[in-house]
Amino acid sequence: xxxxxxxxxxxxxxxxxxxxxxxxxxxxxxxxxxxxxxxxxxxxxxxxxxxxxxxxxxxxxxxxxxxxxxxxxxxxxxxxxxxxxxxxxxxxxxxxxxxxxxxxxxxxxxxxxxxxxxxxxxxxxxxxxxxxxxxxxxxxxxxxxxxxxxxxxxxxxxxxxxxxxxxxxxxxxxxxxxxxxxxxxxxxxxxxxxxxxxxxxxxxxxxxxxxxxxxxxxxxxxxxxxxxxxxxxxxxxxxxxxxxxxxxxxxxxxxxxxxxxxxxxxxxxxxxxxxxxxxxxxxxxxxxxxxxxxxxxxxxxxxxxxxxxxxxxxxxxxxxxxxxxxxxxxxxxxxxxxxxxxxxxxxxxxxxxxxxxxxxx
Numbered sequence: 161x162x163x164x165x166x167x168x169x170x171x172x173x174x175x176x177x178x179x180x181x182x183x184x185x186x187x188x189x190x191x192x193x194x195x196x197x198x199x200x201x202x203x204x205x206x207x208x209x210x211x212x213x214x215x216x217x218x219x220x221x222x223x224x225x226x227x228x229x230x231x232x233x234x235x236x237x238x239x240x241x242x243x244x245x246x247x248x249x250x251x252x253x254x255x256x257x258x259x260x261x262x263x264x265x266x267x268x269x270x271x272x273x274x275x276x277x278x279x280x281x282x283x284x285x286x287x288x289x290x291x292x293x294x295x296x297x298x299x300x301x302x303x304x305x306x307x308x309x310x311x312x313x314x315x316x317x318x319x320x321x322x323x324x325x326x327x328x329x330x331x332x333x334x335x336x337x338x339x340x341x342x343x344x345x346x347x348x349x350x351x352x353x354x355x356x357x358x359x360x361x362x363x364x365x366x367x368x369x370x371x372x373x374x375x376x377x378x379x380x381x382x383x384x385x386x387x388x389x390x391x392x393x394x395x396x397x398x399x400x401x402x403x404x405x406x407x408x409x410x411x412x413x414x415x416x417x418x419x420x421x422x423x424x425x426x427x428x429x430x431x432x433x434x435x436x437x438x439x440x441x442x443x444x445x446x447x448x449x450x451x452x453x454x455x456x457x458x459x460x461x462x463x464x465x466x467x468x469x470x471x472x473x474x475x476x477x478x479x480x481x482x483x484x485x486x487x488x489x490x491x492x493x494x495x496x497x498x499x500x501x502x503x504x505x506x507x508x509x510x511x512x513x514x515x516x517x518x519x520x521x
Contacts, residue, residue, distance in 0.1 A: 164317045164340070165200050166193065166310060168480060172301055176275075177205055180247060183269055183276045183294060188303035189425040189450040190281040190365060191357045193340045195219065195253050197303055198277055205249055213244040219253040231260045238268065249275050256280045266294060282365040283423040304480045305451040306338030308473065314343060334469050335462055337453020354457035358426075365424045372420075380407045381417045385427055385447050386454050390468025392432075392487075394444045425450050430475060433486035433498050446487060448475045470511045471496060483507075 176182055186194050202215055218237065220228055228234055242248055250268065255261050255278045268274045280286075286300060306314060311333050315322050320343070323329050336342060339357065342350045372378045384402065385393075395411055402409055409417075421427045428448050432441040449455060452472055456462060478485050478499050488495030488508060497509040 163196050163200050163203070164314045166197055166303075168307075168310070169197055169301060169303055170200060170204070173201055174204070176299065177201065177208075177249075178247065178275055180272050180275050181269070181297065183265060183278065183298040185286065185298050185300045186277065186279040186303055187283070187285060187300055187425075188281070189305070190361050191339050191341060192303050192305045192450070194279040194281070194303050196340065198251050198253060198279055201277065202249065202251055210247075210249065211244065214246060215249045215251070216241045217251045217253075220257040221254045226257075229258060231258065231264045234258045234261055235264045235267075238264070247273050247275060249277070251277045253279050254281065256282070256285050262294075266297075269294075269297065281361070282369070282425060284365075284369050302479070304338075304476050305453075306340060307477055307480065308333050308338075311338055311343075314340060318343060331464060334452055334464055334473075335456045337451040337456070339451060339453055342453065350453075351457045354451075354453040358454065358457070361424050361426060366420055369423070370416075370420050372417075377407060377409060377413075378417055378420075380405075381409070381414065382421060382426070383458060385418070385421060386449060386458055389427070389447055389449045389455060390471050392444055392446055426454065428475070428479070430497075431486055432489050435488050435490040435495070435498075440486070441489065446471075448472045450476070466513050467511075470513060474509065474511050478509075 173184060173186075176184055186198060188194050199217075202217055206212060206215060216238065218225060218228075218241075220226070225237070228237055238250065252265075255265070258264075265276060265278065269276055278285075308330060312322055312329065336350050337354060339354060342353050345353050366372070380402065381398075384398065395414055399409065399411060399414060402414075418427075418429075422429060426449070428450065430446045430448055432444055433439070434441050449472055452469060474497065475485055478497065481501075483499040483501045483505075486498045486500075488498040495508050496511045497507075499507040499509060
């Protein structure tokens with residue numbers, strides 16, 4: 161099956177296709193398209209003339225590989241597939257399913273005849289032994305859900321009609337979100353799919369890594385942050401709001417739950433940066449969503465609040481382009497975003513809506 165190629169990300173990885181010294185780690189929220197990105201990378205390597213027997217592709221979430229749970233089992237599986245001569249291209253999808261995979265992957269990297277690509281759906285992948293043992297020997301490529309441009313391109317790629325009125329398409333993009341597979345569904349089925357993604361993240365990414373005794377309280381915190389995306393928050397005002405709504409929670413527990421949501425890549429914190437002192441301001445931040453579909457899938461009210469929605473889109477788009485993003489502040493004045501890349505490329509951004517009604521605008 162022909163796959164839509166996400167050029168914004170492929171062009172970042174291509175220079176490392178044949179590099180056996182660097183492990184290519186593709187991260188991102190569950191269902192954002194990591195598997196398809198890795199498959200298209202494998203396709204491009206094959207199209208460059210590499211023999212198919214030199215390409216080893218293992219999806220540990222798929223039937224047939226779900227019983228691979230230990231390092232020894234993973235090692236034996238890779239060894240059984242490594243029959244070709246020369247450089248092998250090893251692709252492993254959802255590698256965090258194997259506890260202790262780091263030693264195995266590092267061992268194959270040290271052999272210097274494997275170009276290794278792995279994916280994972282949460283920050284735990286890079287918070288343990290992989291980061292400790294492989295400092296300087298891996299590169300992370302973070303993938304996000306579809307940008308508006310990709311959303312339009314993928315609709316056309318799938319043979320779906322793209323409306324000439326871009327404002328209507330943009331509104332649909334906001335309310336439906338950018339999960340690639342959601343484009344296959346219509347109406348309420350889209351919302352059901354995204355609700356399923358949220359449940360899957362909890363079952364496969366959160367529950368396996370964190371002990372949560374009161375699931376209902378965790379879900380209340382999750383719902384609160386999702387419903388208030390783009391608003392300035394502090395632990396204190398979140399605690400106060402939750403208490404007023406009959407959900408008292410300890411400060412330490414709230415902090416832990418927010419960290420869990422960040423690690424699962426459901427939310428991203430955007431910290432304040434004081435333009436006068438040139439330092440980050442602690443205590444207050446905004447949270448943006450990995451995908452706006454999370455908000456609309458959890459709410460019956462489908463009215464669009466363009467202020468936070470546009471900020472969310474710009475924030476995620478800037479991150480996809482490699483920028484670190486902060487909220488700018490000088491005194492009581494605020495700049496929506498300060499974007500910085502490689503410590504030399506800066507941009508100061510105010511987000512506003514303009515009318516778009518042509519595809520070539």
